[in-house]
Amino acid sequence: MKRLRAPRLPTFLRAPSRVPLLQVVKTSVATVLAWVVAVSLLPSELPIFAAIAALLVVQPSVNQSFGKAVERSVGVIAGVVIATLIGLFASNQAWVILLAIVVSIFFGWAFRLSPGSANQVPISAMLVLALGATTPGYAVDRILETLIGAALGVIINVLIVPPVALGPAERDVGLLTSELAASLERLATALTAPQSRQQLDGLMIQARLLRPMRDAAEASVRNGEESLTLNPRKSAHRTRLEYTHQLLARLSPMVTRVIGMTRALHDHYDDSLVEEPSIHSIAGELRRAAHDLRLLGPVSANRPADEPTPTAEIPVLTAPLTIARPHPEHWMLIGSLMEDLRRIHEEIVGD
Structure with a gap:
């Protein structure tokens, strides 16, 4: 026997989720x-x-x-x-x-x-x-x-328990942080291994997805700030929200830089790029930048907001990076990658 299902309301009458x-x-x-x-x-x-x-x-x-x-x-x-x-x-x-x-x-x-x-x-x-x-x-x-x-x-x-919307803000900023780090690692891999045109297109698509993630994180942080305004519980959560807001302010320009680096690689790539002497050093710095970026992370119960940022353990670009004279077809790409990497380093350490 077929089970009878209750009729469902049309989509335009249904909310995406229930009110708490x-x-x-x-x-x-x-x-x-x-x-x-x-x-x-x-x-x-x-x-x-x-x-x-x-x-x-x-x-x-x-x-x-x-x-x-x-x-x-x-x-x-x-x-x-x-x-x-x-x-x-x-x-x-x-x-x-x-x-x-x-x-x-x-x-x-x-x-x-x-x-x-x-x-x-x-x-x-x-x-x-x-x-x-x-x-x-x-x-x-x-x-x-x-x-x-x-x-x-x-x-x-x-x-009655004034709501505090910190969870979604920390979640979305944390997701953006992780995806930025993953994008840097994918970029490092693409620099050190031959890439097909299809792989480069996929790399570009993944990098562009950072923008909607940033927009979602900004909306969540705004909601978090809204939830604390006139809220008697704001003193217990203000520090966490301020850290999340400051972290997002540092991540936002990184989104533009990572997309720009990926675009530069996509547009100027050729198979001989992996033979450049300094390209592996740049890839290594990208991986270290990804490592440092993950250490920033949103505030959690295990790491309060007033604890110093742990990126000082293995910071990126702490030693001079020697760049050998590149092939004439690669100097623009390598130069742009190094400049964006320098700015990412400044944003990670908060300069």
């Missing part, structure tokens, strides 16, 4: 608490604005929650004020609601409000005119209600 369970719990707690507090303080109406505010304000980081709270509050206050002013000068008819919506949309455009605030202004104006046009004090209560929900959303996000 902790985020769901915090959102639920904030929404329930906002409802209860708003009912206690403003018992005249159902606290829909408070629940919506708390629901939207709980974000992956405290800084984002604070931003959403301000965004939501500004949108609600502007919408309520617009609805109140229009209600004073127009009768209670359906077209008044449409007028308030249109005015609110142009208000958000004129003041260049963020999408969250710009959308909230017409929604609030519409709800005030549709639900509270005949209720005294309705507009003021909805503003207070929103402020209660937004404040509780921020407070809950602060009190």
Whole structure:
């Protein structure tokens, strides 16, 4: 018998991954608490604005929650004020609601409000005119209600284990470090062994993949910095994040240099290159640079950020490298490799 499978949602309705369970719990707690507090303080109406505010304000980081709270509050206050002013000068008819919506949309455009605030202004104006046009004090209560929900959303996000996104940042920077080292080793191998055109093309493709890895690492570090902003736990993680950020700043130019070295080899390679007297010495320095680069690594539990960088054990280019006069067809390639290798050495040691 065939097993029946539950129907799956279309791809455009499905997120790439689930929101963390902790985020769901915090959102639920904030929404329930906002409802209860708003009912206690403003018992005249159902606290829909408070629940919506708390629901939207709980974000992956405290800084984002604070931003959403301000965004939501500004949108609600502007919408309520617009609805109140229009209600004073127009009768209670359906077209008044449409007028308030249109005015609110142009208000958000004129003041260049963020999408969250710009959308909230017409929604609030519409709800005030549709639900509270005949209720005294309705507009003021909805503003207070929103402020209660937004404040509780921020407070809950602060009190219940504020998330710290250091793991992805260290992981992606670590992957970039390892791949840069591997690219240097592949380049060293290509210099000392005959290469086919297909192998050189593959080497170039692998080097170009460093750019998206760098972009992913930069995005992860930005998320890590975002997660620590206004976070009460930031003092315990700031040093690790600063080291990861500084390491990425040193790796970023290396990506450009490694791609440039690979491009130079790809474009100027010929079979006689392996016979150059100094090419094996350059390959050896590339392998030592790869070794030193791996020693940098992101901060881990085994090596705190304040520990000196261990690259001083076997640093690259510590002794003069004698370059014999190369063949006229190879001098440009060898010169460019040596210059990029020198700059990689400076970036590894932090000069």
